[in-house]
Amino acid sequence: MMDRRAATRALAxxxxxxxxxxxxxxxxxxxxxxxxxGNRRGRIGMREVQELEGTARAFRAWDHxxxxxxxxxxxxxxxxxxxxxxxxxxxxxxxRGLFRVMAYxxxxxxxxxxxxxxQRQAQAYYLLALRAAHAGGDAAFGANVLAGMARQMxxxxxxxxxxxxxxxxQKGAGRKAGARLxxxxxxxxxxxxxxxxxxxxxxxxxxxxxxxxxxxxxDDEPYxxxxxxxxxxxxxxGGRLLEMARQQPKEHAEAAADSIRQAVKRRGPExxxxxxxxxxxxxxxxxxxxxVVGAVDHTQHAVEAAARxxxxxxxxxxxxxxxxxxxxxxxxxxxxxxxxxxxxxxx
Numbered sequence: 001m002m003d004r005r006a007a008t009r010a011l012a013x014x015x016x017x018x019x020x021x022x023x024x025x026x027x028x029x030x031x032x033x034x035x036x037x038g039n040r041r042g043r044i045g046m047r048e049v050q051e052l053e054g055t056a057r058a059f060r061a062w063d064h065x066x067x068x069x070x071x072x073x074x075x076x077x078x079x080x081x082x083x084x085x086x087x088x089x090x091x092x093x094x095x096r097g098l099f100r101v102m103a104y105x106x107x108x109x110x111x112x113x114x115x116x117x118x119q120r121q122a123q124a125y126y127l128l129a130l131r132a133a134h135a136g137g138d139a140a141f142g143a144n145v146l147a148g149m150a151r152q153m154x155x156x157x158x159x160x161x162x163x164x165x166x167x168x169x170q171k172g173a174g175r176k177a178g179a180r181l182x183x184x185x186x187x188x189x190x191x192x193x194x195x196x197x198x199x200x201x202x203x204x205x206x207x208x209x210x211x212x213x214x215x216x217x218x219d220d221e222p223y224x225x226x227x228x229x230x231x232x233x234x235x236x237x238g239g240r241l242l243e244m245a246r247q248q249p250k251e252h253a254e255a256a257a258d259s260i261r262q263a264v265k266r267r268g269p270e271x272x273x274x275x276x277x278x279x280x281x282x283x284x285x286x287x288x289x290x291x292v293v294g295a296v297d298h299t300q301h302a303v304e305a306a307a308r309x310x311x312x313x314x315x316x317x318x319x320x321x322x323x324x325x326x327x328x329x330x331x332x333x334x335x336x337x338x339x340x341x342x343x344x345x346x347x
Contacts, residue, residue, distance in 0.1 A: 067311030099136030
């Protein structure tokens with residue numbers, strides 16, 4: 001059981017990693033306790049729960065497209081409202097529904113905080129979302145939350161922790177994981193293997209992701225995983241190949257560019273934040289391949305795409321292009337895009 005006070009305590013915790021983080025997640029693998037019997041005096045019904053879930057869905061869609069922290073306070077406000085309803089000791093089905101809504105909102109709050117560079121807050125919201133998913137009996141979304149925590153560990157250069165989190169997610173979700181969720185978890189696994197310098201394991205996990213996605217249906221998955229399609233698989237695979245290309249450009253840069261091009265072609269500018277990240281990655285690929293003309297073109301498009309988002313992560317990725325544009329003998333076009341990058345990052 002978790003009320004507003006428990007949620008507040010969860011958000012006050014320090015960021016964890018390694019054994020301390022994994023130990024705190026062991027309870028997620030155990031069955032959730034049954035709701036306590038007795039008289040229930042809640043004042044809302046399933047219709048109100050569905051309305052709250054609709055709001056959570058809208059927040060998630062907005063963040064997935066645009067990114068940034070402009071809606072974080074609104075999401076937290078909704079979290080507080082759900083917590084206040086839980087304090088009223090709802091009927092069991094209403095209670096489980098409210099916990100699931102709390103999990104969805106907590107996951108979105110975590111993603112917004114992470115995308116804004118607030119790592120400690122992000123982990124606290126992830127832990128809150130995981131506990132709520134467990135209480136609501138939603139093992140699949142709990143696995144999705146663990147995948148988000150794994151991504152955070154990867155950005156913090158802790159790939160072994162990330163791999164452990166993915167394995168916990170895969171074990172906990174079990175048969176409740178649909179094809180898209182299984183595919184996404186395999187890509188997080190592949191990401192960890194790439195960061196650990198295990199290219200064969202990376203390729204194997206990526207192939208498993210493609211095989212799982214081939215079994216996906218259009219209408220049998222929850223809304224929160226619907227984004228994971230062939231375009232997303234191509235984008236995340238290209239991103240991991242790009243990371244390896246920074247160490248071995250001749251071996252991986254062209255393959256990374258090919259994969260990212262597939263993502264750009266399939267989802268286009270309307271993908272918002274994802275499109276901006278694709279364009280930034282494609283520009284870096286061309287710099288690594290020595291194609292300065294192509295790199296300049298893609299950098300210009302990347303700056304334009306980045307300007308349409310509020311994502312701190314997009315700007316952090318864009319900053320990685322800046323060193324490629326610095327040099328004594330750069331052409332006027334390279335100098336022009338360097339100024340574009342600098343001007344956007346300074347705003």
